[in-house]
Amino acid sequence: MFCISGFSCPHCGASNSQQKKTRNCSITSSTNLFVILISTLHLVSWIGAGNAAPVHTDTGAMMYLSNFGWLDPSSKKIGSQSLIDIRKSIQDFQAFAGLNITGELDEETVETMSLPRCGVRDKIGHDARRRKRYALQGSRWKVKNLTYRIAKYPRLVEVLGRDRVDAEIDEAFAVWQGATDLTFTRKSTGKVHIEIRFENREHGDGDPFDGEGGTLAHAYFPVYGGDAHFDDDEKWTIKTYRGTNLFQVAAHEFGHSLGLSHSDVRDSLMAPFYRGYNPKFKLHSDDVIAIQSLYGKKTTPPPPPPRTPSPARPPNKFPITPAATSPSSGKENSKLCNDPKIDAITTMSDGNTYAFKGSEVYRLTDNGIFFGYPKKIFILFPGLPNDIDGAFTWSNDKTYFFKGSHYWRYTNMTMDASYPKSISDGFSGIPTNIDTAFVWGGNGKIYFFKGDQYWRFDPARTPPVSFGYPKPISNWNDIPNNLDAALKYSNGYTYFFKGNKYWRFNDRSFSIDTADPPFPRAVGSWWYGCGKSNTMKNGSPTSNDYNDADVGEYDDKNADSEARDNKGLGTDSQDSRGSETNSGKSWWKKAWSWTKNIFG
Template sequence: MFITRLRPSLTSKQIDNDNRILIKVFTLIVLCITFSQCLPITSRRTRNVQSDVGAMLYLQKFGYMNESAAANLVSEQTYSDAVIEFQRFAGLNQTGILNDETIVMMNSPRCGNKDKVGHSEDAKRRKRYALQGSKWRRTDLTYRISQYPTKFQNKKAEIDKEIAKAFKHWSEVTPLSFEAKKEGRVHIDIRFVSAEHGDGDPFDGPGNTLAHAYFPQYGGDAHFDNEEYWTISSYAGTNVFQVAAHELGHSLGLGHSSVRDSLMAPFYQKYKPKFKLHQDDILAIQALYGVRHTASDPADKPEKPKPLDPDPSADGPDLCQDSSIDAVTRISDGTTFVFKGNHYWKVETNGLADGYPRKISSDWDGLPGNLDAVLTWADGKTFFFKGDKYWRFKNMRMDKGYPKPISTGFAGIPDKIDAAFVWSGNGKSYFFKGNEYWRFDSKNDPPVSKQYPKPIKNWNGLPNNIDGAFKWENGMSYFFKGSQYFRFNDVDFEVDTKAKPPFPRQTAQWWFDCQAASRKHKRKDLRTRSGSLVKDDSHSVFVGNGDSNDMDYMADSQRPTTAAPMDAHILRVDKDDKEWRMHGRPDRDEAAAFESGTTSLSSFSCKTNPILMLSFLLISIFKHVFYGSASGDRL
């Protein structure tokens, strides 16, 4: 149209050719501008949010919108929904409009970790805390402050004291203990650094992002922006202790909380002289590690299961041939058991434990076989259900006076249930039967509301007639039916169908470590950042292709190693520590984490780059105006 006005004597074909040339020239110019913005970064500053474009970049960065869609046009509804979700999470009035109070909150100092919120209708409820999905497998952890803030180079002891105090707040409510080490390997490395500091997530200078930390499965390290005005016991500046306590929550496995006054809320809270953990924070960390027991409450300590003698007569069914189960639970000492017929198995992180199956009658005195469901409460009590009766155990010892009728101990719950478990989303017990479920809360009278039963379809993606359900050590909910299992996303409130591979998955391969006849592996050469490895700059790393449990990372073809992805392109490997070996468990989508693992690890980064977004947008508009309209007339 524009060309036609300038040169009306040209033919349609000539106009077409001229337009094509202009498109190529314009595209070349835009790409030059774009890639000039993608040169190795030495320092990146986050601009304050002032417009919808800035808000969209903010929402992408912190998990409210899909970053992979940065170069595409985003619908107004998608953007509005993301704004609403941010406003909900921040405790603001949910308008879906970028108003002044929303802009102020987006420009507030905060943690650099994503908020990891969901976008479904059910996710809009006020959720208490978020469990990231990984935890440390040990309770005695070590740490070191390898780089101190510039301001405190001559006062390192003061920083040591503040960091130790931050750790203490978490150890006071859990069985965890923390030891500072000056040399040698540690579990959590703490550094005060500036701008680009080697992990692909540069700091932005004073204000905005204060710090970020990695979850246990990614190494647990915590980084603080050295350019912040760090202070101790002062209302001025940014308080070292409070930010450290928050970041160490991430290092232990906690995500951000939507409870505004909790420590794990993403936004920085002013200095509090009499700081205490919020109940929301305590519930969250105890959901991962349990409560701290002292000498004054020995009765509450988890009892050790009695030693098991060999059971040569326990030839039971082969779970690799038929992986369906009757029930599953994780008892108070952290052991996971599955039950089927008259036998049971112990499940470990790398499959079924040696010495199993065993007869239920041999070890669980008084407990029958062919169970309907098993449920373990936070107090360590485990309930077994069959028909119209239930049995109560503490670990593997039955309490006196059992069995009892379900109608007396669990009023409102039907007989012959299919499954039962405690959901981490609210700490309530849920019972399933057929296509319905019931919620049980012993603190209420009656314990089952008149609103129940409700249809199982409310649990988006779950089938009817499930066989078992439980919360595993990562805090996630798992449901079993037939030969398959489902991982339930407690934030999005739906089955994780977007995982790679998607759910449901095969129980035999992923939980029982059964060897698939057609097992194949694919090799990826993942380049690692210099200095991350014990030796050399890079190693070939073998990653399973998602159809088996054999997804341990190898620094060579001979022995397992620590392999913790710091992001999609970085791999930290420790060849000497077998305990930190990562397994292809259901909670770890290793293949997905490394799907772009061959990408170079330099600071060449364009994601969420506003120039890049604008470039693609201009190219799209240019094509539409100068070429697309004429083409559209012909189609």
């Protein structure tokens, strides 16, 4: 248990064990006014796979918040800040980390704090404001031909192989070279722009490492020299799930060396949370936009891939804008415009968004309905019934459809063997005849809505539906009951559909988004192109099109807003991210292994 000093707690009689020293990055914890649940926290900067430092005291939590930039550095004790300030800091972190915004140190927040992560602060300056999903520190190199040197190799270099260490570092720099005109040249002697060292404990920069399982690495922005240091007490590994993957950490740290701060896009390389080795690395679009905002777009062809496979985190499944750029429909669909109510909507692994209505399926584009649609469901999705209840696409690229008491699983548009199956078998704890299903971008979990209640399904938990569900939909702050469909769109918002209206939900502020015109809006005109010319201007949607006016990047005035209390939405679940830190595997590996029969 975790207690805030100044409040009585019947569970906190024994003294708390001492917290391990932390570094300068920051995750928010939360302050329940009475008792705050806390599980074992593994703190600090790229935290290792095991033996990380737990936080057992309120002082430790405040130090954690302060060290990572979420609290004023002078406020490492509860008594020096008001509970309102502490709660606001917790909410800011929860919004940054994509968590339910409760302002409390709930289970989900605590588990996110225990994730392996980078040692650079999340907020540069106490009053820093985020204007984009990515963040820039403010300094950059004035030249594009940069040099670097590994001034001190790891102690296990003879085991790893010097050539292999060189190759890992080279490839980590190549990640950024592939998106810009920057070049990186390794030198063995002389002055260089970026010096790389493997050090342990106190090593002369005022940021001592803490041994195995604590701080993994830290790097300095260009204005401070750009050097990168790696904790030599860690078990650095190459191309394996064991230990700490050198490539993944190095690629992230070199982003700091080039001027990038942490991103709040959970799948980006510059997100602070370490995900371990993944052989299918692809630089996220958020990282590309960030680095190109500093150094410009690449004007020369990228070099061939350095190797196959190449490690890091799961690739981004969906594009930032709808993938369909082919010819759009020359006229609106009268059936859908006259009755915009749909049964389900989902973005599939091909990046295209499909809406289902009765016996037909519609493919949506930037400016309405894709040419040649609608199509009959039985033609496009053989074996799938009409009038489905809901659909979502999971991180394994499988799409799940629900109707009545059964569900169907498809790979692209082909039904997998042995389907359909009973919902009670594959999605234990979920009711039949649901209204809608979707994956919420705020925490990556699956939500089912029915009537005035919702259920959260976490395939990495046993049982997958936590105690306390179902909960009232009123927790979602003005989202209506009896929904028709819901969608996590590629722009980071969640969309809810009912009848001829839709609501855009800001996952970061946990509220219906603020816009002009306000929400709810008419589905037909904004999504299906009803009553509009459906013409293209200079190859882009017209200014009246929904993509231009509705699904852009987060508005600044919403990005930093304080969300209303979501009344404990999903706070009792285990966050599946980082649940395999002891083995070095990423969270989705565990989810797949635990639910092999369901999610294949």
